[in-house]
Amino acid sequence: MIGNIRDLARKWLEDKEVDAIFALREQNGYLAPYLFTNVDKLGSMEISTQYRLSYTCRPSKENILSLMQRKEPSTRIGIVARGCEERALIELAKRSQIDLGKTKIMGIACTQEEAIECKCERPYPDNLVLGQKVEGVSQDENVDALLNKSITERLAFWRYQFSKCIKCYGCRNACPMCFCKDCKMEQGVFTETGWLPPEIPMFLFIRFSHISERCIWCGECEKACPVDIPLLTLFKLLRRDIKDLFDYEAGMDMTQEAPLLTTLDEMPMKEELASGI
Amino acid sequence: MEYKNILTTCPYCGAGCGFYLQVIDGELVGVLPCKSHPVSQGKLCIKGWNAHEFVGSPDRLTKPLIKRDTGFTVASWDEALSTVAKKFKECEESHGPDSFAVLSSAKCTNEENYLMMKFTRAVLGTNNIDHCARLCHASTVVGLVQSFGSGAMTNSIRELEDADCILIIGSNTAEQHPLIARYILRAKEKGAKLIVVDPRAITLVQFADYHLRQRPGTDVAVLNGFMSVILNDGLEDKDFIKERTEGIEELKKTVEKYTPEHVEEITHIPKDKLIDAARTYAKAEHASIIYSMGITQHTTGVDNVISTANLAMLTGNVGKPSTGVNPLRGQNNVQGACDMGALPNVYSGYQSVTDEKTRAKFENAWKVKLPEKPGATVVEMMNEAMKGNIKAMYIMGENPMISDPDIGHVREALKSLKFLVVQDIFLTETAQLADVVFPAVSYAEKEGTFTSTERLVQMVRKAIKPLGESKADWQIICDLAQAMGSKEFEYGSPAEVMNEVTSLTPSYGGITYERLQRGGLQWPCPSKEHPGTPYLHKEKFARADGKGKFLGIEFKEPAELPDEEYPFILTTGRTMFHFHTGTMTRRTSLLNKEVPTGYVEIAPADAKRLAIIKGEFVLIQTRRGQIKIKALITERVSEGIIFIPFHFAECAANVLTNPALDPVAKIPEYKVCAAKIEKVQGTSSY
Numbered sequence: 001m002i003g004n005i006r007d008l009a010r011k012w013l014e015d016k017e018v019d020a021i022f023a024l025r026e027q028n029g030y031l032a033p034y035l036f037t038n039v040d041k042l043g044s045m046e047i048s049t050q051y052r053l054s055y056t057c058r059p060s061k062e063n064i065l066s067l068m069q070r071k072e073p074s075t076r077i078g079i080v081a082r083g084c085e086e087r088a089l090i091e092l093a094k095r096s097q098i099d100l101g102k103t104k105i106m107g108i109a110c111t112q113e114e115a116i117e118c119k120c121e122r123p124y125p126d127n128l129v130l131g132q133k134v135e136g137v138s139q140d141e142n143v144d145a146l147l148n149k150s151i152t153e154r155l156a157f158w159r160y161q162f163s164k165c166i167k168c169y170g171c172r173n174a175c176p177m178c179f180c181k182d183c184k185m186e187q188g189v190f191t192e193t194g195w196l197p198p199e200i201p202m203f204l205f206i207r208f209s210h211i212s213e214r215c216i217w218c219g220e221c222e223k224a225c226p227v228d229i230p231l232l233t234l235f236k237l238l239r240r241d242i243k244d245l246f247d248y249e250a251g252m253d254m255t256q257e258a259p260l261l262t263t264l265d266e267m268p269m270k271e272e273l274a275s276g277i
Numbered sequence: 278m279e280y281k282n283i284l285t286t287c288p289y290c291g292a293g294c295g296f297y298l299q300v301i302d303g304e305l306v307g308v309l310p311c312k313s314h315p316v317s318q319g320k321l322c323i324k325g326w327n328a329h330e331f332v333g334s335p336d337r338l339t340k341p342l343i344k345r346d347t348g349f350t351v352a353s354w355d356e357a358l359s360t361v362a363k364k365f366k367e368c369e370e371s372h373g374p375d376s377f378a379v380l381s382s383a384k385c386t387n388e389e390n391y392l393m394m395k396f397t398r399a400v401l402g403t404n405n406i407d408h409c410a411r412l413c414h415a416s417t418v419v420g421l422v423q424s425f426g427s428g429a430m431t432n433s434i435r436e437l438e439d440a441d442c443i444l445i446i447g448s449n450t451a452e453q454h455p456l457i458a459r460y461i462l463r464a465k466e467k468g469a470k471l472i473v474v475d476p477r478a479i480t481l482v483q484f485a486d487y488h489l490r491q492r493p494g495t496d497v498a499v500l501n502g503f504m505s506v507i508l509n510d511g512l513e514d515k516d517f518i519k520e521r522t523e524g525i526e527e528l529k530k531t532v533e534k535y536t537p538e539h540v541e542e543i544t545h546i547p548k549d550k551l552i553d554a555a556r557t558y559a560k561a562e563h564a565s566i567i568y569s570m571g572i573t574q575h576t577t578g579v580d581n582v583i584s585t586a587n588l589a590m591l592t593g594n595v596g597k598p599s600t601g602v603n604p605l606r607g608q609n610n611v612q613g614a615c616d617m618g619a620l621p622n623v624y625s626g627y628q629s630v631t632d633e634k635t636r637a638k639f640e641n642a643w644k645v646k647l648p649e650k651p652g653a654t655v656v657e658m659m660n661e662a663m664k665g666n667i668k669a670m671y672i673m674g675e676n677p678m679i680s681d682p683d684i685g686h687v688r689e690a691l692k693s694l695k696f697l698v699v700q701d702i703f704l705t706e707t708a709q710l711a712d713v714v715f716p717a718v719s720y721a722e723k724e725g726t727f728t729s730t731e732r733l734v735q736m737v738r739k740a741i742k743p744l745g746e747s748k749a750d751w752q753i754i755c756d757l758a759q760a761m762g763s764k765e766f767e768y769g770s771p772a773e774v775m776n777e778v779t780s781l782t783p784s785y786g787g788i789t790y791e792r793l794q795r796g797g798l799q800w801p802c803p804s805k806e807h808p809g810t811p812y813l814h815k816e817k818f819a820r821a822d823g824k825g826k827f828l829g830i831e832f833k834e835p836a837e838l839p840d841e842e843y844p845f846i847l848t849t850g851r852t853m854f855h856f857h858t859g860t861m862t863r864r865t866s867l868l869n870k871e872v873p874t875g876y877v878e879i880a881p882a883d884a885k886r887l888a889i890i891k892g893e894f895v896l897i898q899t900r901r902g903q904i905k906i907k908a909l910i911t912e913r914v915s916e917g918i919i920f921i922p923f924h925f926a927e928c929a930a931n932v933l934t935n936p937a938l939d940p941v942a943k944i945p946e947y948k949v950c951a952a953k954i955e956k957v958q959g960t961s962s963y
Contacts, residue, residue, distance in 0.1 A: 020278065028794045030313060032282035032297050050312045050319075057299055057307035064280070064299065067306060072278050163483060164462055166455050167853070168323045169867070170310070186870050194872040196452065196480045196853055224310065226320035226459045228466075 001108070004130050005080060006042045008106060013039050018078035018104050021045075022053055022065065035068070035077075045080075049114050052220055053079055054088035054176035061181050065089075066098045078104045084118075086125035087216035087251025088176035094258060095214070097179055109133050118219055119232070142233040158234070162200045164227035171221035171231055172207055177214040177250075184210065208234065213242045213260050216251040278302060282309055283740035286727045288384065288720040289324045289856050291606035292316060292434065292456045293729025293797070298329055298721055298740035305329045305721060305741055315796070316434050316729070322455035323868065324856060329721065331864040332741075336703050338716035339745025349704075349714070354746065354756070361713050362760035364696045365401065368669045374402030374648065378658040378667045381408040381619035382674030382750075383611035386725025386737055388774035389750040390610070390617035391625060392766070393673055396754050399643045400763050404630055404652030405667070408619045409675055410611050411655040412682075415942035416573040417604040418615060418627075420582025424590070424826055426819030428627070429612065431601030432565065432812040433731045433799070438463045440599040442470045442561030444554075446496065446585065447571020447948075451480035452853035454569075454605050454730075461567075470561065472554045474499055475571060476848065477878075477920060478913045487554040490915060491544040493848050494575055494835035494949040499551070500584035501832065502540030504532040504591055506555035513559075514593030521818070522590050524827035531829025532587075543832060559592050563599035570607065570850065574947040576836045578939040583828050590825045596814040606730035608857075609720075613728030616785070616800070617778070621652030626782035642781055643765055654943040655681065656936055659690035669696040673750055674717065678706035679858035679926055682934040682945040683901045700753055703860050706926055716747040723749035725771045726793065728800070732810070734788055735797035835949035836937035839917070843899060843951035845883075846918045847933060850948075855924040862924070875925035876909040879954070880918065884910040887954060896955040897921070902932040905957060919952060 009021045013036070025034035026046040033053055036042060057064045068077065081089065086107055093100040107124070109131030115123035121136040146154055172178045172185060184190055185206050191199040198204075215235045222232040242248055246259035282297035295314030299307040308329050312319035341357035342349040352360075368376055379401070381393040390408075397406040410418070418428035425431070437443060437460035451458040458481065465471050465484050473485040474496070482488045491499050507513055508529060518525050537548035558564050566589055572581040585602050586595075594600035606612050618625040628635040630651055640647050653661055659681065661667040670691070681687045691697060691710045699711035708714050722743045728734045743749070748756075751771055758766035768774050772790045779785050787802040799809040817823035839846055854871040855862040862868045877897055879889060889895055889908050897904055897919070906921065906928040914920050923930040935950040 022280075027284075029796070030284055030311065032284070032309065032311075033280070034282065035278060035280035037278070051309075055309065057309070060306060064306075067301065068278060068280060071301065075278060166322065166451055166458065166480075167871075168321060168326060168455065170320055170326060173326055174310075186867060188870075193870060194852070194854060197483075223312070223319055224321075226322065226456055227462050228459075 001131060002045070002047055005047060005106065005108065006045050008130065009036065009042055009045060009078065009080075010039050012078050012104065012106075018076045020075060021078040021080065023080040024048055024051060033064070047080065047108065049082070049110070049118060052085055052088070052176060052218055053081065054085045054092070054218070055220070056173065056176055056179055061179055061183065063092055063097055063176060063179055065103070066092065069099055069102060073102070076102050076104065078106055080106045080108060081125055082108055082110055083120065083122050083125045084216055084218035086127065088218065090251045090254050091177055091214050091216055093254065095261070100254070106130070121217070140233070140236060142230060143236050146233065146237065159200055161229045162204055163197050164229060165197045165204065166227060167196060167198045167203070168226055170224035170226065174220040174224035175211065176218065176220065177211045177216065178207065180210070208238060212238045213246065213248055213258055214250050215239060283738050284311060284736070285720065285738045285740065286609065286735045287321070287325045287328055288609050288861070289328065290454050291608060291611060291730035292454050293609070293727065293731065293733050293735055294321055294325050294456050295735070296321060296325060296328070300740050303741055305332055317456050320456065320459065323854060323871070324862060327865045327867055330866065331861040332719045332721045333744075334703070334864045336864060337744050337747070338702060338704060338714060339747055340716060341746070342714040344712050354748075357713055357715065358756055358760045361698050361757060364712075365669060365761060368696060369401070372668050375405060376666065376668040377401045377403050378405040378653060378662070378670045380655070380670070380672040380675045380677065381406060381614055383409050383608035383614045384674045385614070385750050386610065386723070386771065387613040387617050387728060387734070387778065388725045388771040389673070389754065390614040390619045391774060391778050392751050392754045394618045394625065395643060396758050396766070398639075398647050399645045399765060400758050400761055402648055404621050404648050404650065405658065406619055406652060407621050407655045407658065408614050409608070409655070409680060410615050410620070411944060412574075412680060412947070413570055413607050413611065414573055414604055415654070415944040416578030416582045416939055419942040420579040421586060421602065421604070423828065424583055424586035425595070425814055426821070427813055429732050429813070430603045430605070430730050431595060431814060432598065432603055434460060436599040436812065437461055437565055438467070440464050440469050440561070440563050440565040442472065442558050442564040443567060444472045444474070444558050444564065445481065445567045446474040446499070448567050448569035448605055449475070449477070449479040449850065450567060450605065453607065453851055455853070457605060470557050472558060476915065476918055486557065487550060489546045489550060489554055491546055493846050493918065494577070495544040495832065496572055496575070496581045497577060497584050497830050498535060498540050498543040498832040499546065500581075500588050501532045501535035501830070502537060502544070502551050503555040503558065503588055504528070505535045506537060506552050507559045507591060508532065510556065510559070512556065513591050517593030518591065521596070522825040522827060527829045528587055528591070528827035531831060535832075563597070564592060564594045565600055565603060566594070567603045567605060569605045571948060573604070574944060575949065576937050576939050576946045577833050578944045579941050580830045580833070584830050586825070587827055587830070590827060595825065596812070596816070598812055601812060604730070609729070610727040612730055612732065613726070613734070616728055621654055624781070625778055626784045639781065642777070645765070656938055656943060656945055659687055662690040662694055665693065668694060670694055671698045671700075672707060673700045676705040676707045676858040676860060678710070679923070679929055679931060682931055682936040682947060684929055684931045685902050686936065700750060702747070705858065705860055715753050716745070717750045717753060718743045718747045722747070723751070725751070726775065732799045733797040734785070734793065734800060736790070736793045836946050837900070837935050837950045839951045843953045844917070845952045845954060847897070847899065847950050847952035848918060848920050848948050849923045849930040849934060850920065851924065852922045855922065857924065859924040859926070874907065875922055875928040875930070876907045878909050878911050878914045878920040880914050880916045881910050881912060882916045884908065887956065889954070889956065894957045896957050897933060897952055898955065899933040899935070899950055899952045901934065904928045904930075904932050919954065
């Protein structure tokens with residue numbers, strides 16, 4: 001698989017279909033995102049579920065891809081993307097964070113093991129270029145276990161989980177969909193600052209409500225959490241509610257408007273989109 | 278466009294987390310946690326996530342400064358270096374080598390600390406070198422050497438996850454070592470028992486099976502109480518004691534006096550709670566002790582440390598995974614700065630300066646005669662400066678004007694120097710007093726290694742070019758040594774320095790940059806084939822006879838107790854959101870949003886009695902000085918106790934603290950002094 005990806009990346013670069021390829025690079029046994037512009041370096045290109053290229057970076061609170069696009073708007077960037085990464089790109093484009101017209105997605109399918117590891121329902125992108133689609137994982141025992149509990153038990157469960165929070169903001173920092181410049185989690189208006197654990201449940205609820213219909217269930221928040229709060233489980237529950245309430249699924253369809261971006265007249269608030277709120 | 282990620286090691290606490298610095302076209306844009314890092318595993322704390330921000334601060338020093346009549350003026354490197362070389366030479370000629378004192382830095386790399394150590398001993402000709410380890414874990418180095426023969430964390434961070442019982446005494450782990458707290462919580466969720474011994478209701482208390490709230494400064498009594506319960510119940514590990522240790526009779530004789538009733542009188546911990554907690558610790562298959570400055574920063578710091586070692590040996594909890602005595606080191610490279618011999622009595626690898634054979638080895642390697650007498654420690658340096666015996670100081674990456682006890686005294690001491698050189702990335706409170714300031718670079722602009730609290734030596738890699746004309750500390754030291762005429766400081770890179778370190782330091786013998794590129798190595802690592810050592814004292818202890826040593830320790834009261842005039846106990850520490858003297862964290866926007874300034878924690882009952890409301894400014898006074906500070910009313914402290922974090926220059930806790938020292942480790946008693954609270958008339962923030 002990686003051989004085919006490197007070959008295709010070489011072809012895209014040599015044929016000038018793109019100016020650069022955004023993918024993972026291996027160095028001394030460590031993987032990290034890298035922008036490939038030189039075909040001679042493609043031998044170090046790797047694939048892994050370890051890192052998502054749709055990662056948001058601090059302190060600019062800007063997605064790394066949108067940061068690159070803002071710095072060089074004319075550069076055409078190819079991006080090696082799995083299902084979750086493609087969903088992130090679609091939601092980011094809907095919210096005017098990136099220009100999909102300047103990107104070319106090299107969609108790759110996850111293996112069955114990878115899909116199981118991530119408990120991913122849709123382990124492939126729409127623009128599938130390389131790899132074979134495998135079945136998604138529809139059951140999530142963590143979700144089921146919680147749904148079988150009473151409301152009181154569920155509340156107690158989440159209260160305990162949130163009490164572990166050490167306010168690293170890692171869930172927000174790692175989230176491809178958290179890009180508000182004026183992040184409400186940081187503001188003393190909503191929760192008292194400088195205190196551990198941060199106010200339960202308000203501190204984490206700010207994020208849950210703000211990205212409830214943007215979440216593309218990549219699980220990066222949960223992987224970034226130093227105290228193992230099962231955030232992906234929570235977002236999967238939220239996603240069910242959003243689907244029930246609005247018949248909306250994030251990241252699936254570029255033309256489907258996000259429900260919480262719609263005014264009462266059902267027109268998206270374009271001026272807010274443009275200002276990146 | 279160039280976008281890359283450079284793997285490096287976090288510059289804050291001693292946990293040694295790994296992250297990438299994200300660089301676009303030579304500009305630092307963010308931090309990305311390293312998912313395959315053995316400790317941090319793709320997670321970071323709030324400080325780590327924001328560790329790139331201060332690097333580009335507009336306050337960074339970018340040119341050398343020389344103080345003239347009109348204040349600081351910008352100078353060339355040539356002028357700054359030749360000025361310092363000339364002054365140092367003059368000082369040596371008129372006052373001798375022991376008129377110098379040097380503070381090295383736990384923020385700098387191993388290579389830089391080694392070079393500073395070599396410069397002090399080989400070029401200046403004195404052993405007067407120390408650094409802030411004196412203020413945090415000097416008691417650990419001295420105490421654990423007496424008990425075990427090695428003064429470092431015995432086990433590894435990840436092993437905590439598999440402990441059956443974790444005893445935390447004097448460590449606010451969730452706030453000061455958040456990524457270590459991760460493994461404590463994981464252990465707890467797997468069923469481990471958690472015992473917290475702390476006067477404050479620290480964050481982890483909410484998960485503790487037992488919270489023993491001792492009167493500050495009574496740790497020896499608490500630990501002796503644990504041991505008396507264990508011996509009384511016959512829960513000691515008799516085989517381990519017989520085969521691996523000596524001195525049990527001496528210990529028994531001492532601790533039998535510390536009955537739970539007697540301990541309750543001294544510590545105010547209810548005796549039943551003490552008994553239950555002691556039994557829980559003793560019955561665990563794998564029990565780990567974690568401690569930090571709550572144990573070490575006392576006039577009885579060494580006694581406290583030895584008591585933790587006694588307890589671990591009594592129950593056989595040393596020399597196997599998920600056990601041990603685990604001092605958590607507060608700075609990214611405080612372990613390394615000690616390992617490199619930035620201490621007045623030892624060369625790298627804790628090799629004594631008074632040992633003739635060792636001294637001959639270093640004399641031979643450095644081609645110079647070396648001083649024999651151990652040098653002065655941090656607080657002693659300040660005292661000697663006051664007396665006029667120390668005339669010149671060279672301070673690298675330290676800020677004693679905030680970090681040392683009794684700052685008023687430190688200011689007088691530094692002002693009484695004839696010549697002060699400070700090397701830093703910012704014009705700190707200390708640098709403002711300097712005659713010459715050398716602009717150094719941050720961790721993001723240089724290469725080297727840091728050694729974390731679990732003895733893990735890891736790479737620090739250069740992500741961006743140095744700002745302005747600033748230079749890496751190792752280059753500045755080499756330039757200065759050469760300006761003073763030394764030929765022994767010609768290194769092409771930090772890797773060459775490390776090669777010299779490994780050739781002279783047995784515990785680092787097998788460490789090379791080539792090996793470190795693929796991941797860290799835990800010392801002792803004596804040879805190129807050695808995989809490193811996850812836990813110490815497996816078959817024998819590091820003492821000469823291979824045995825662990827029990828020492829009977831009697832409880833002693835702190836140096837200054839509350840009285841009628843100063844009725845409160847003041848204890849100091851850090852917060853989650855800032856680091857030490859704030860030079861880096863107070864230049865980080867999110868951290869300032871969380872905690873913009875200092876505060877004093879006052880118990881609700883005390884606040885009510887003194888009619889103090891939340892947010893009100895109060896005057897805190899001790900025999901050293903006074904500060905005006907905002908009140909925070911909280912049950913985190915109990916009645917009669919107040920707590921102040923020491924990061925903030927405008928309300929510096931160390932104006933108040935007592936410079937009384939542990940007699941052996943010379944660590945000041947930051948954790949206990951007597952204080953009073955007064956209302957400030959007519960002020961309120963509301």
